[in-house]
Amino acid sequence: MKVLIVEPGKYPREADIEHTLEAEQAVVGGTIEAVYPWRDSACVVCNDNGIAENLPLNRMLGDYDIIHGTFFVCGLTRDDFTDLTPKQMKHYEEMYHDPQLFFLLGKTLCVEHTTPEGYAQFMQATRQPPRQEQERPQPACGLFPLSEIIQQARRRTNERHF
Numbered sequence: 001m002k003v004l005i006v007e008p009g010k011y012p013r014e015a016d017i018e019h020t021l022e023a024e025q026a027v028v029g030g031t032i033e034a035v036y037p038w039r040d041s042a043c044v045v046c047n048d049n050g051i052a053e054n055l056p057l058n059r060m061l062g063d064y065d066i067i068h069g070t071f072f073v074c075g076l077t078r079d080d081f082t083d084l085t086p087k088q089m090k091h092y093e094e095m096y097h098d099p100q101l102f103f104l105l106g107k108t109l110c111v112e113h114t115t116p117e118g119y120a121q122f123m124q125a126t127r128q129p130p131r132q133e134q135e136r137p138q139p140a141c142g143l144f145p146l147s148e149i150i151q152q153a154r155r156r157t158n159e160r161h162f
Helices: 021-028 086-095 118-126 147-162
Strands: 004-005 012-018 030-037 042-047 057-061 065-068 071-076 098-104 109-115 143-145
Touching: 004 086, 021 030, 021 071, 042 065, 057 098, 065 147, 071 086, 098 118
Parallel strands: none
Antiparallel strands: 004 012, 004 071, 030 042, 042 071, 057 065, 098 109, 098 143
């Protein structure tokens, strides 16, 4: 099945995967969820537990959601997944071409389009040391990657429950 695979921090790539549940789960790294955000015969297939598994933020889905972890875009028939057409492949490659960075500026969620190199540099610069070594200065201007904000909130919630 001809699909477009989109990994965090990378450019999308066309791939030919087996049309089996196991192959689809291998691409997304777990159980799959199909999301149907468009009116054409295509959908996003992602890890249905991406948030709980703390998978990296990948791309915006429209202007209302963020896809976590690797996903793929495939075509649809009336009741099954199928190949993307060449026109769909081009359209979705353009839509998801740029890797995206997510961060908070004050209380505003910001999304920045970048390159794979820019993504890697940002992630390296904002990587947190192991918990016992977390005495680094806070970033200037209140910029935090959203994944760091989410992890901090989860830690605070977990600490209150124990």
